[in-house]
Amino acid sequence: MQELRVNGKRLWESIMETAKFGAMSRGGVSRLSLSDEDRRVRDWFAEACKGARCEVTVDDMGNMFARRSGRHNAAVPIAIGSHLDTQPAGGKFDGIAGVLSGLEVIRTLNDVGYCTEAPLEVINWTNEEGSRFAPPMLGSGVFAEVISRDFAYSREDRQGKKFGEELERIGYRGSARCGEHRLSTYFELHIEQGPMLEMGGKTIGVVTEAQGQRWYEVTLTGQAGHAGSTPMHLRKDALLGCARIVEGVNRIGLDHAPLAVSTVGLVEVRPNSPNVIPGSVFFTVDLRHPEDDMMAKMDAEFREMMSRVAGESGLGVELSEIYVRPSTEFDRACVEQVREAAERLNYKYREMVSGPGHDALYVARVVPAALVFIPCEGGISHDEAENARPEDVEAGANVLLHVVLARDATTFEGKHV
Amino acid sequence: MQELRVNGKRLWESIMETAKFGAMSRGGVSRLSLSDEDRRVRDWFAEACKGARCEVTVDDMGNMFARRSGRHNAAVPIAIGSHLDTQPAGGKFDGIAGVLSGLEVIRTLNDVGYCTEAPLEVINWTNEEGSRFAPPMLGSGVFAEVISRDFAYSREDRQGKKFGEELERIGYRGSARCGEHRLSTYFELHIEQGPMLEMGGKTIGVVTEAQGQRWYEVTLTGQAGHAGSTPMHLRKDALLGCARIVEGVNRIGLDHAPLAVSTVGLVEVRPNSPNVIPGSVFFTVDLRHPEDDMMAKMDAEFREMMSRVAGESGLGVELSEIYVRPSTEFDRACVEQVREAAERLNYKYREMVSGPGHDALYVARVVPAALVFIPCEGGISHDEAENARPEDVEAGANVLLHVVLARDATTFEGKHV
Numbered sequence: 001m002q003e004l005r006v007n008g009k010r011l012w013e014s015i016m017e018t019a020k021f022g023a024m025s026r027g028g029v030s031r032l033s034l035s036d037e038d039r040r041v042r043d044w045f046a047e048a049c050k051g052a053r054c055e056v057t058v059d060d061m062g063n064m065f066a067r068r069s070g071r072h073n074a075a076v077p078i079a080i081g082s083h084l085d086t087q088p089a090g091g092k093f094d095g096i097a098g099v100l101s102g103l104e105v106i107r108t109l110n111d112v113g114y115c116t117e118a119p120l121e122v123i124n125w126t127n128e129e130g131s132r133f134a135p136p137m138l139g140s141g142v143f144a145e146v147i148s149r150d151f152a153y154s155r156e157d158r159q160g161k162k163f164g165e166e167l168e169r170i171g172y173r174g175s176a177r178c179g180e181h182r183l184s185t186y187f188e189l190h191i192e193q194g195p196m197l198e199m200g201g202k203t204i205g206v207v208t209e210a211q212g213q214r215w216y217e218v219t220l221t222g223q224a225g226h227a228g229s230t231p232m233h234l235r236k237d238a239l240l241g242c243a244r245i246v247e248g249v250n251r252i253g254l255d256h257a258p259l260a261v262s263t264v265g266l267v268e269v270r271p272n273s274p275n276v277i278p279g280s281v282f283f284t285v286d287l288r289h290p291e292d293d294m295m296a297k298m299d300a301e302f303r304e305m306m307s308r309v310a311g312e313s314g315l316g317v318e319l320s321e322i323y324v325r326p327s328t329e330f331d332r333a334c335v336e337q338v339r340e341a342a343e344r345l346n347y348k349y350r351e352m353v354s355g356p357g358h359d360a361l362y363v364a365r366v367v368p369a370a371l372v373f374i375p376c377e378g379g380i381s382h383d384e385a386e387n388a389r390p391e392d393v394e395a396g397a398n399v400l401l402h403v404v405l406a407r408d409a410t411t412f413e414g415k416h417v
Numbered sequence: 418m419q420e421l422r423v424n425g426k427r428l429w430e431s432i433m434e435t436a437k438f439g440a441m442s443r444g445g446v447s448r449l450s451l452s453d454e455d456r457r458v459r460d461w462f463a464e465a466c467k468g469a470r471c472e473v474t475v476d477d478m479g480n481m482f483a484r485r486s487g488r489h490n491a492a493v494p495i496a497i498g499s500h501l502d503t504q505p506a507g508g509k510f511d512g513i514a515g516v517l518s519g520l521e522v523i524r525t526l527n528d529v530g531y532c533t534e535a536p537l538e539v540i541n542w543t544n545e546e547g548s549r550f551a552p553p554m555l556g557s558g559v560f561a562e563v564i565s566r567d568f569a570y571s572r573e574d575r576q577g578k579k580f581g582e583e584l585e586r587i588g589y590r591g592s593a594r595c596g597e598h599r600l601s602t603y604f605e606l607h608i609e610q611g612p613m614l615e616m617g618g619k620t621i622g623v624v625t626e627a628q629g630q631r632w633y634e635v636t637l638t639g640q641a642g643h644a645g646s647t648p649m650h651l652r653k654d655a656l657l658g659c660a661r662i663v664e665g666v667n668r669i670g671l672d673h674a675p676l677a678v679s680t681v682g683l684v685e686v687r688p689n690s691p692n693v694i695p696g697s698v699f700f701t702v703d704l705r706h707p708e709d710d711m712m713a714k715m716d717a718e719f720r721e722m723m724s725r726v727a728g729e730s731g732l733g734v735e736l737s738e739i740y741v742r743p744s745t746e747f748d749r750a751c752v753e754q755v756r757e758a759a760e761r762l763n764y765k766y767r768e769m770v771s772g773p774g775h776d777a778l779y780v781a782r783v784v785p786a787a788l789v790f791i792p793c794e795g796g797i798s799h800d801e802a803e804n805a806r807p808e809d810v811e812a813g814a815n816v817l818l819h820v821v822l823a824r825d826a827t828t829f830e831g832k833h834v
Contacts, residue, residue, distance in 0.1 A: 089641075089688040131690040194646030211645065215691060224506075224800035227680035227703045228628060229611030229772035232670045234796070239681055243663035250657050253649045263644035264656055265691045267684060271506040273548040274632060274682045274701035275773070276799040284691035286644045355646035356692075379651070382693040383641035 001405050002344070004112065008394030011104040015393070018044065018084070018100065019092040028384025029092055033085040033127035034062070034163065039170035041084045045099070045124060052106050054122070057181075058174030061152065062126035062167050063139045065181060068106045070119040070408075076184040078116075078407050079367075080105060080400055081123025083139075083359060087131050091386020093376065093393070098189040099124050101397035105404060116408040118184060125359040126167070133163045134284070135215055135323035140359035142178045144366045149178065158268075184411070185334060186369040187403055188360040189396045191388055195379030196352060203395045204342040204349035205373025208335055210361050211261075211353060212295040215323035216285040218245070218306070221316035224271060224279025239269055239278035241313040248305040249285055252298055260289045260298060261355060290327050290353050328361045334370035334403075341402040347395050372399055418531065418822055419761070425811030428521040432810070435461065435501070435517065436509040445801025446509055450502040450544035451479070451583035458501045459589060462516070462541060469523050471539070474598075475591030478569065479543035479584050480556045482598060485523045487536040487825075493601040495533070495824050496784075497522060497817055498540025500556075500776060504548050508803020510793065510810070515606040516541050518814035522821060533825040535601060542776040543584070550580045551701070552632055552740035557776035559595045561783045566595065575685075601828070602751060603786040604820055605777040606813045608805055612796030613769060620812045621759040621766035622790025625752055627778050628678075628770060629712040632740035633702040635662070635723070638733035641688060641696025656686055656695035658730040665722040666702055669715055677706045677715060678772060707744050707770050745778045751787035751820075758819040764812050789816050 021041040022031035031037040042064065046056045049066035056066045067077060082098025102122035109116070125143075130136025133155040141147035153164030167173045192198075197205050222236030246264045253262030267283040287302060289295045303319070310317040342349040352373065354361070360371040374396040377387035438458040439448035448454040459481065463473045466483035473483045484494060499515025519539035526533070542560075547553025550572040558564035570581030584590045609615075614622050639653030663681045670679030684700045704719060706712040720736070727734040759766040769790065771778075777788040791813040794804035 087688060087690050087693060129690075130692065131688075134691060136692065192646065193643040194648075195651065213645065223797065224802075225796065226610035226773050226798045227682055228630065228678060228705050228774065229609065229798075230678070230796060231611075232667075232674045232678060234612065237667070237680075239663055239684065240667050243660035246656055246660035247664070250649075250654070257649045261645060261647070261649060263654075263692070263694055265644055265686075265693050265695060266689045267656065267686045268689075269682075269684045271504060271548075271799070272683045272685075273504050273546075273799065274551060275547065275553065275680070275703055276504060276682045277680055278682060279800055286692055288645050356643055357645065379642065379647065380640070381643045381646075382688070382690065383696060385641075 001114065004108065004401065006104045006108045006394060006397040006401055008390060010107065011100060011393060011397055012390045014100045014103065015092055015096055018096055022086065024089060024384055026384040028386065029086045029090050030088055031086040032088060032132040033129060034166035034170055038085055042124065042172060045084060048103060049122065052103060052110055054106060057176055058172055059176040059178040059181060060174055061139045061142045061178040062172040063143060063178060064124040066122045068120045070116040072117055073119055075118040075411060076182045077119040077121040078404055079121040079123055079183045079186045080404065081125060081186065081359060082188050082190060083125045083128035085127060085129050087129055087382045089384055090382055091384065093191045093386060093388045094193065094381050095128055097191060097388065097393055101189045101400050104397050105401045108401060117411045118408055120404060128359055132157045136357055137359055137362055138163065140362040144362040145179055146362055146365065183367045185407055186360065186363045186367045187372065187400055188358060189372045189374065189400055190358055191376040191381060192373040193356050193376060193381035197373060197375035198379065200350060201348060202350045203347040203374065203392055204399055205352045206335060206339045206342060206349055207354050207371035207373055208330060208351050209290065209353050210328040211288040211290045211355050212292050212327040213288045213325045213357055214295065214299055214321060217320050217322050218285060219280060219282050219318040220310060221280045225277045227275040227277055230277055235277055236314045237277050238281040238315055241309055241315045242267065242281040242283055244309045245306055248309060249302065252301050256289065256294060256298060262287050288355060292326055325357060325361065328364055330364055330370045331368035334368050337403050337406050338370045338372055338399060341399045341406065345398055345402060372396055421525065421529065421818065423521045423525045423811060423814040423818055425807055427524065428517060428810060428814055429807045431517045431520065432509055432513055435513055439503065441506060441801055443801040445506050445803065446503045447505055448503040449505060449549040450546060451580065451587055455502055456587035459541065462501060465520060466539065469520060469527055471523065474593055475589055476593040476595040476598060477591055478556045478559045478595040479589040480560060480595060481541040483539045485537045487533040489534055490536055492535040492828060493599045494536040494538040495821055496538040496540050496600045496603045497821065498542060498603065498776060499605050499607060500542045500545035502544060502546050504546055504799045506801050507799055508801065510608045510803060510805045511610065511798050512545055514608060514805065514810055518606045518817050521814050522818045525818060534828045535825055537821060545776055549574045553774055554776055554779055555580065557779040561779040562596055563779055563782065600784045602824055603777065603780045603784045604789065604817055605775060606789045606791065606817055607775055608793040608798060609790040610773050610793060610798035614790060614792035615796065617767060618765060619767045620764040620791065620809055621816055622769045623752060623756045623759060623766055624771050624788035624790055625747060625768050626707065626770050627745040628705040628707045628772050629709050629744040630705045630742045630774055631712065631716055631738060634737050634739050635702060636697060636699050636735040637727060638697045642694045644692040644694055647694055652694055653731045654694050655698040655732055658726055658732045659684065659698040659700055661726045662723055665726060666719065669718050673706065673711060673715060677711065679704050705772060709743050742774060742778065745781055747781055747787045748785035751785050754820050754823050755787045755789055755816060758816045758823065762815055762819060789813055
């Protein structure tokens with residue numbers, strides 16, 4: 001099967017087809033987790049998998065598993081997965097390219113009538129993005145027992161709608177208990193979401209580890225008042241405090257560059273009226289570093305900076321750390337199989353550290369796993385301008401195909417079946 | 418009629434009754450201009466005025482005029498007015514106290530069967546707040562020919578709904594042409610929205626002039642990107658630029674204190690997701706100063722600061738000045754009548770400059786006008802915590818009553834009727 005290759009054109013067309021669910025005016029996709037658009041792409045995906053002779057099951061976190069039978073159906077499946085949800089103004093590839101590459105691997109095997117030893121599965125994990133329901137990766141997080149089901153169900157979007165209720169509403173709360181579904185190994189393809197592969201002229205990123213990450217939610221409380229009649233020295237302007245913290249958060253990332261990154265991505269000002277001094281501001285902070293001790297240092301610096309600014313500005317502060325993810329090392333054997341496949345297929349590759357979080361990071365805690373990156377244009381993602389080249393997506397899917405075949409060949413090595 | 422006083426209890430009860438339209442959980446009111454709640458309070462007001470034997474007319478900006486006949490109905494009416502719309506999370510008094518004090522003056526005259534020479538009118542001006550449709554004071558602005566009707570109709574809220582369409586929708590686009598309705602004099606009562614009266618132990622503020630004001634809308638454009646994989650030095654973070662401008666705007670106010678104030682009140686971050694570097698930020702800037710030449714200096718400093726920050730941060734900037742209001746001096750004779758009434762009624766008063774904009778500022782351009790302030794608790798307004806004391810509201814209404822009576826007594830002085 002060394003000569004077998006995926007059908008890149010079919011894969012590309014599938015990606016373009018799913019991009020219609022939540023299509024935006026400038027080429028992007030808005031498909032928030034558990035929205036009607038998410039339901040529609042899930043329905044499409046389930047049908048496409050059934051068309052590829054897979055059986056589709058859904059667990060009680062809405063994670064979808066499409067299984068193609070192997071010779072030994074009692075064997076634990078090899079899985080490929082990612083997510084179909086997007087950012088509020090995201091692109092066509094983030095997550096989707098990974099799920100549909102898995103589907104393409106199965107379609108390719110169907111084309112030549114190849115039967116693997118173990119079953120193969122393609123997985124769509126629920127709520128990877130975390131933009132509607134924070135924190136991100138709720139589906140794989142509950143799967144890996146990092147996040148409790150009750151916590152996940154209780155998460156609310158900015159309109160106060162609960163994750164559990166929305167899952168029920170779109171009809172994707174399955175009966176199988178999340179976490180009980182067994183996998184032998186897990187591989188995920190994803191666009192890099194950074195500029196390094198493109199800048200280095202590489203096609204494949206062999207991801208060896210992932211950054212640690214912390215998410216915080218902050219509410220600063222001052223005193224709303226009339227913008228025309230409240231003298232400057234009597235103000236408690238919550239936005240002014242927030243502005244200073246945005247500057248401070250940026251400083252922490254710069255101080256620990258090049259490995260650190262730090263971001264304030266979401267801000268809500270209240271009451272948000274041009275002639276009212278902001279009485280309170282809610283915002284999020286995202287800190288990342290590949291080394292856990294440096295991550296701890298950044299956390300301490302952030303907390304110190306925040307209390308100082310709030311104190312100086314006369315503001316009340318409520319801080320909650322809603323998400324802590326230590327750095328992750330991927331399974332050495334799995335990573336090695338990715339490297340070998342890239343080499344055998346003659347793709348230029350490099351090893352790298354993942355900045356973004358991915359479902360693979362959680363899955364890796366309970367199943368041997370690896371993560372494969374492909375380039376994206378200008379390193380841009382989480383934006384309508386996100387783009388990838390058909391030949392790179394195809395190359396990534398070919399790596400998945402060959403990793404899975406190599407893995408499958410060793411499934412029963414030295415074992416009695 | 419020197420002994421005549423308004424019924425403070427009835428006035429207070431009217432204020433509490435209108436506070437139900439758009440009531441919020443912490444005692445405030447959310448009654449944005451041309452919303453369903455605005456329609457309901459308008460309906461209530463029209464009924465109440467009819468109940469006080471007034472004839473209600475509406476012009477094509479939705480401004481409402483409730484007229485009580487006088488002895489000489491061909492005479493141009495004396496008017497009392499303010500507005501019934503509120504901030505998104507405003508209070509029970511801002512605007513409302515002025516309109517309902519006007520109604521109370523009429524009810525008081527009805528109680529004793531007193532007939533004025535000229536007709537009296539109570540006015541509700543449309544969209545004073547400007548929080549749904551910027552700029553503020555559209556109704557009185559068109560009345561005074563400072564704002565064109567077409568511009569007003571075309572203003573959009575943040576959902577893209579147009580002022581003209583919403584006015585039509587709530588059924589308050591009258592047939593009379595705004596600006597053609599004649600007034601002989603105009604008086605407005607308003608809470609101070611600042612702490613000076615309370616701090617000085619005064620009941621009445623005799624407003625002699627009002628600050629100039631400029632409003633700007635700004636859009637900063639950078640590049641959205643993944644918070645985990647975009648190195649700090651490659652970022653174009655629009656929120657970081659906004660944070661620096663918020664700091665700079667605050668600095669301009671401080672540099673020209675105590676007379677200057679400067680505020681960023683509304684911010685919208687896009688795409689506003691915790692793990693996305695903000696690609697663009699829209700925000701408003703409000704600068705005020707009672708002296709026009711200092712206002713011009715602040716404007717120049719603001720523009721210079723903004724280009725510098727945008728340049729240094731690698732951001733695109735779109736700036737539009739959506740509102741310029743020069744400082745206003747009120748009619749000397751009208752101001753003097755307010756002072757005399759406060760003195761005669763034995764209320765502690767002081768002269769003052771208005772920071773906030775008010776309908777009276779526009780009306781003053783075409784009709785002799787004056788503005789009366791009463792204290793509000795802690796100087797707080799534009800917030801649910803906004804509060805005023807019943808005795809202060811009553812005092813303000815008594816000043817209006819006696820100003821109107823004094824004015825009316827001079828209506829035909831020296832003239833043949």
